[in-house]
Amino acid sequence: MKNKEMKLLxxxxxxxxxxxxxxxxxxxxxxxxxLDKMRCLRKRSTVSFLGVLVIFLLFMNLxxxxxxxxxxxxxxxxxxxxxxLNSERYVHTFKDLSNFSGAINVTYRYLxxxxxxxxxxxxxxxxxxxxxxxxxxxETIKSIFEQSSYEELKEISxxxxxxxxxxxxxxxxxxxxxxxxxxxxxxxxxxxxxAPEEYYPILDGLKRNYNDPEDRVRFRSKQNVDxxxxxxxxxxxxxxxxxLEDDVRCxxxxxxxxxxxxxxxxxTYWVTLEFSKxxxxxxxxxxxxxxxxxxxxxxxxxxxxxxxxxxxxxGLLAQKNVxxxxxxxxxxxxxxxxxxxxxxxxxxxxxxxxxFDIPDNPPANLYTNMNVFENYEASKAxxxxxxxxxxxxPSAGDVFVIIFENPILIKKIKxxxxxxxxxxxxxxxxxxxxxxxVIDFKQSRQCVTYLRLGExxxxxxxxxxxxxxxxxxxHCIRIYVTKTQKEWLIIRSISIWxx
Numbered sequence: 001m002k003n004k005e006m007k008l009l010x011x012x013x014x015x016x017x018x019x020x021x022x023x024x025x026x027x028x029x030x031x032x033x034x035l036d037k038m039r040c041l042r043k044r045s046t047v048s049f050l051g052v053l054v055i056f057l058l059f060m061n062l063x064x065x066x067x068x069x070x071x072x073x074x075x076x077x078x079x080x081x082x083x084x085l086n087s088e089r090y091v092h093t094f095k096d097l098s099n100f101s102g103a104i105n106v107t108y109r110y111l112x113x114x115x116x117x118x119x120x121x122x123x124x125x126x127x128x129x130x131x132x133x134x135x136x137x138x139e140t141i142k143s144i145f146e147q148s149s150y151e152e153l154k155e156i157s158x159x160x161x162x163x164x165x166x167x168x169x170x171x172x173x174x175x176x177x178x179x180x181x182x183x184x185x186x187x188x189x190x191x192x193x194x195a196p197e198e199y200y201p202i203l204d205g206l207k208r209n210y211n212d213p214e215d216r217v218r219f220r221s222k223q224n225v226d227x228x229x230x231x232x233x234x235x236x237x238x239x240x241x242x243x244l245e246d247d248v249r250c251x252x253x254x255x256x257x258x259x260x261x262x263x264x265x266x267x268t269y270w271v272t273l274e275f276s277k278x279x280x281x282x283x284x285x286x287x288x289x290x291x292x293x294x295x296x297x298x299x300x301x302x303x304x305x306x307x308x309x310x311x312x313x314x315g316l317l318a319q320k321n322v323x324x325x326x327x328x329x330x331x332x333x334x335x336x337x338x339x340x341x342x343x344x345x346x347x348x349x350x351x352x353x354x355x356f357d358i359p360d361n362p363p364a365n366l367y368t369n370m371n372v373f374e375n376y377e378a379s380k381a382x383x384x385x386x387x388x389x390x391x392x393x394p395s396a397g398d399v400f401v402i403i404f405e406n407p408i409l410i411k412k413i414k415x416x417x418x419x420x421x422x423x424x425x426x427x428x429x430x431x432x433x434x435x436x437x438v439i440d441f442k443q444s445r446q447c448v449t450y451l452r453l454g455e456x457x458x459x460x461x462x463x464x465x466x467x468x469x470x471x472x473x474x475h476c477i478r479i480y481v482t483k484t485q486k487e488w489l490i491i492r493s494i495s496i497w498x499x
Contacts (some may be wrong), residue, residue: 072266124144143190217302228293234290366402367399367400371392390490413461432480433451
């Protein structure tokens with residue numbers, strides 16, 4: 001059979017869905033015709049090897065299921081269903097195949113709600129089930145509202161998905177919520193919903209990836225579906241969406257902090273912003289991505305936990321790196337897990353209760369003469385993202401300089417060195433100076449004069465009311481190493497507040 005005939009037969013099978021074994025028969029026949037012609041070749045050993053190889057590959061192909069499936073789709077499903085997803089390879093394919101803009105067909109039960117009057121800036125989503133020990137949902141809702149100002153409350157809506165199939169438990173929780181937060185429900189800021197059990201896929205007898213016990217697989221698979229239905233409901237309620245768990249404490253004025261970060265990233269591409277380093281807490285999305293994320297969670301609901309899936313989702317949409325901000329705006333407060341009531345003492349050590357006062361960090365260029373390790377360059381210490389500068393052991397006289405694009409009036413300065421896992425990589429002996437009168441020098445800019453503000457203590461420097469101590473507008477800030485040290489140096493963050 002010639003190539004043109006093979007192509008014709010292939011498309012006939014594709015269009016009419018003829019049994020694929022017919023194609024395999026003709027493939028086998030075609031292979032044996034080739035092998036028969038190859039017998040006349042002189043190099044019999046090579047021909048024999050090729051023949052065995054081809055027959056082996058064909059033999060393996062016979063075990064593929066009979067129903068016709070595009071090979072590209074099978075490859076995508078096969079590779080995306082493992083923890084080692086090749087995100088970069090499939091980013092364009094995922095956009096083409098899974099660019100879901102429509103809602104999942106679910107009829108929700110409104111357990112406590114009034115119609116949303118208008119689209120808001122931010123929707124906060126919570127999914128909750130009955131716990132064997134402890135119940136933190138009411139405290140979480142309370143924290144959301146208490147930590148928001150009156151003006152902020154106008155811009156948020158909270159959607160709670162009571163995802164447990166136990167109707168008696170749901171009734172009790174709804175009664176508690178309506179008693180404590182009636183005015184928020186009436187104002188349209190709080191909605192309580194439930195997705196009925198009949199809309200859920202199979203949750204029993206699922207494959208046990210990572211050797212998880214069956215009940216653990218069922219729990220995490222259902223949780224993925226719980227979140228998918230929640231995301232689906234929230235798709236058109238606001239401009240942005242943040243996911244919380246049901247045992248979370250919020251920092252004061254977290255909405256204002258989130259707005260400030262979003263504004264600072266205007267014009268840049270991002271899929272997920274993280275305001276906590278724990279689990280599925282404080283993950284922010286554009287609302288227009290929610291339908292696609294909901295479908296994605298449903299597609300792979302039984303494969304892995306939700307936080308792993310979310311990492312792949314971000315990568316498939318071409319955001320390679322985590323974008324996480326500090327201080328964290330949300331803290332895990334639950335002591336008992338929703339799975340079997342096991343202990344869960346995880347805490348975010350970057351959380352600050354008063355996170356409204358996020359630094360301004362005006363535009364600047366950074367320079368250091370220290371020996372930089374790999375790609376931990378100076379600019380990473382000045383970013384609000386979870387990155388840092390890392391240099392090899394500094395010597396006395398080494399400097400780390402920030403040169404502002406325009407002179408500024410500083411209210412507060414805070415510099416932190418070292419990290420939790422590298423607590424000795426701090427600046428053991430150093431000082432912080434501020435300078436004025438910038439000049440161009442050897443293809444760079446430098447300040448002519450400096451005034452010392454103070455010394456580092458235990459690797460940190462912090463000073464308020466800087467404007468009252470400095471008689472000039474500041475052009476430069478300089479971290480000055482006063483004594484050689486054997487330890488490497490991490491500058492974790494440089495925070496500057498201006499007027």
